[in-house]
Amino acid sequence: MSMIxxxxxxxFYKEVPAVEDLTFRVEKGEIFSLLGPSxxxxxxxxxxxxxxxxxxxxxxxxxxxxxxxxxxxxxxxxGYISQTGSSDRTRTGRANLRLIGRLYGLSDAxxxxxxxxxxxxxxxxxxxxxxxxxxxxGQKRRLDIALGLLHQPTVLFMDxxxxxLDPQNRKDLLQYLKKxxxxxxTILFTTxxxxxxxxxxxxxxxxxxxxxxxxxxxxxxxxSLQGDILTLSIGAHDQTVASPLDDLPYIRNVHQLSxxxxxxxxxxxAANVPEVFQRLTIAxxxxxxxxxxxxxxxxxxxxxxxxxxxxxxxxETK
Amino acid sequence: MIKQTWLFFTRRLIKSFQQxxxxxxxxxxxxxxxxxxxxxxxxxxxxxxxxLNQFVPGILILTAFSAGMxxxxxxxxxxxxxxxxxxxxMPINSFAYVLGTVIYDIIGFLVPAAILIxxxxxxxxxxxxxxxxxxxxxxxxxxxxxxxxxxxxGLKIRNTGxxxxxxxxxxxxxxxxSGVMLPISYGPHWxxxxxQFNPMYYVVKGAQAFNQGTFDSKWGVSGFAVSLVLxxxxxxxxxxxxxxxxx
Numbered sequence: 001m002s003m004i005x006x007x008x009x010x011x012f013y014k015e016v017p018a019v020e021d022l023t024f025r026v027e028k029g030e031i032f033s034l035l036g037p038s039x040x041x042x043x044x045x046x047x048x049x050x051x052x053x054x055x056x057x058x059x060x061x062x063x064x065x066x067x068x069x070x071x072x073x074x075x076x077x078x079g080y081i082s083q084t085g086s087s088d089r090t091r092t093g094r095a096n097l098r099l100i101g102r103l104y105g106l107s108d109a110x111x112x113x114x115x116x117x118x119x120x121x122x123x124x125x126x127x128x129x130x131x132x133x134x135x136x137x138g139q140k141r142r143l144d145i146a147l148g149l150l151h152q153p154t155v156l157f158m159d160x161x162x163x164x165l166d167p168q169n170r171k172d173l174l175q176y177l178k179k180x181x182x183x184x185x186t187i188l189f190t191t192x193x194x195x196x197x198x199x200x201x202x203x204x205x206x207x208x209x210x211x212x213x214x215x216x217x218x219x220x221x222x223x224s225l226q227g228d229i230l231t232l233s234i235g236a237h238d239q240t241v242a243s244p245l246d247d248l249p250y251i252r253n254v255h256q257l258s259x260x261x262x263x264x265x266x267x268x269x270a271a272n273v274p275e276v277f278q279r280l281t282i283a284x285x286x287x288x289x290x291x292x293x294x295x296x297x298x299x300x301x302x303x304x305x306x307x308x309x310x311x312x313x314x315x316e317t318k
Numbered sequence: 319m320i321k322q323t324w325l326f327f328t329r330r331l332i333k334s335f336q337q338x339x340x341x342x343x344x345x346x347x348x349x350x351x352x353x354x355x356x357x358x359x360x361x362x363x364x365x366x367x368x369x370l371n372q373f374v375p376g377i378l379i380l381t382a383f384s385a386g387m388x389x390x391x392x393x394x395x396x397x398x399x400x401x402x403x404x405x406x407x408m409p410i411n412s413f414a415y416v417l418g419t420v421i422y423d424i425i426g427f428l429v430p431a432a433i434l435i436x437x438x439x440x441x442x443x444x445x446x447x448x449x450x451x452x453x454x455x456x457x458x459x460x461x462x463x464x465x466x467x468x469x470x471x472g473l474k475i476r477n478t479g480x481x482x483x484x485x486x487x488x489x490x491x492x493x494x495x496s497g498v499m500l501p502i503s504y505g506p507h508w509x510x511x512x513x514q515f516n517p518m519y520y521v522v523k524g525a526q527a528f529n530q531g532t533f534d535s536k537w538g539v540s541g542f543a544v545s546l547v548l549x550x551x552x553x554x555x556x557x558x559x560x561x562x563x564x565x
Contacts, residue, residue, distance in 0.1 A: 080404065
């Protein structure tokens with residue numbers, strides 16, 4: 001059963017497309033990630049699905065309700081954790097939870113039970129009666145997550161959910177979210193952290209410049225690359241490594257990461273790396289260091305978009 | 319919707335107690351007018367009782383105006399803290415948020431008004447129970463009207479500094495042209511003409527009529543009419559702006 005459906009959804013700011021022709025489905029109990037750099041269109045997509053922004057073309061349904069025609073029903077079914085958090089800093093964590101619970105129509109007893117349960121899981125029991133303005137970034141983030149889960153939504157939207165969390169809290173949260181998905185909660189989250197999407201998501205949609213460039217399970221996406229990733233560091237040089245390797249059939253997608261660093265996909269690396277080194281040496285290039293790794297989603301992103309996800313100064317050379 | 323309205327009202331009420339300095343200034347402002355300004359008028363009107371009978375109704379309306387002004391900042395603060403973003407993805411009635419936030423100003427007006435009336439009575443202000451009751455009702459409607467209009471300004475402008483500039487910038491000419499400080503009849507013809515276009519002028523004149531126990535004057539009717547129309551417009555446009563707010 002699809003809990004989120006997008007059918008050729010687009011949204012423009014003036015003439016510029018923020019997201020363009022998005023089409024995908026998210027099934028009940030699935031954890032789905034929108035992965036991409038800042039400005040890729042991830043937050044806009046979440047805002048369209050949570051009714052914060054109107055869909056300009058195409059259609060979208062959440063929990064079986066059209067986001068344009070039945071916004072109220074959509075809002076009754078979703079939880080939302082924004083990128084910056086939405087707690088009231090002037091009030092205590094408990095007062096924040098109580099207000100949100102009451103606005104959702106929960107009974108005081110239900111609010112009390114749910115608050116205690118979430119506070120234990122998210123480790124905020126000790127700070128619940130303090131004003132939010134006194135919380136650390138991580139504590140505030142955990143309160144935001146509790147606010148999004150208090151009413152037990154059927155679909156949860158999270159925009160960069162682990163921002164501000166330390167590694168242990170991050171790990172605990174990811175485990176908890178997996179458990180919730182196991183109980184039937186559908187989760188769509190955005191992230192620019194490749195490893196987070198890899199660890200948490202059942203399926204990943206890589207989004208760049210408002211368009212989906214890849215969509216599959218993390219394993220399938222990584223397997224779509226040919227073999228391993230070879231990263232080379234050569235001395236500062238006028239030429240790139242692309243020319244000497246041009247005709248090697250087992251080399252694909254050579255990208256220059258910096259003035260001295262290059263990455264490429266290489267099939268059967270154990271057998272083929274010696275020939276690569278030989279070609280580069282004959283071309284007069286000195287290899288300072290190299291590494292051979294299994295592909296990550298970062299490599300998938302580079303392969304599908306032609307540029308690195310965070311920095312903009314990399315360039316494709318083949 | 320009623321429950322949500324109540325929740326937004328109590329939320330603002332609780333938050334106001336968390337800002338004691340602001341609360342103190344709100345309560346002190348009418349007293350300051352009474353103590354530091356009213357004596358200046360004694361030169362024109364004779365006894366302090368005469369001064370207060372003329373001056374207090376206007377100050378009550380000014381108190382209503384000041385009470386309603388704070389809503390714009392309150393709404394912008396909710397927006398700045400991204401609290402509105404959370405409310406917007408919840409099944410919340412747009413009118414409930416606006417109404418619950420605005421009706422706080424009933425208390426925001428009546429509490430300092432009561433302090434002002436007690437202080438003024440102590441110094442000779444004549445209280446007509448019925449007239450004063452209707453006057454307070456008029457002030458309440460006016461406070462709600464100002465509150466809903468500044469909520470709209472806050473939702474449209476979404477910037478604390480800009481809201482402050484607009485609201486404060488409007489307050490001074492409206493106050494001076496309403497006859498709160500000194501009767502407009504003291505002014506030249508052009509000033510009296512401009513004052514006719516000031517909605518607050520009619521509210522102040524209405525308040526002064528009610529305070530004298532006159533219930534059927536054109537000023538009383540026009541004061542209520544102006545306040546109710548402004549309130550209706552304010553609630554409509556602020557609810558519309560909340561609904562259309564793009565996060």
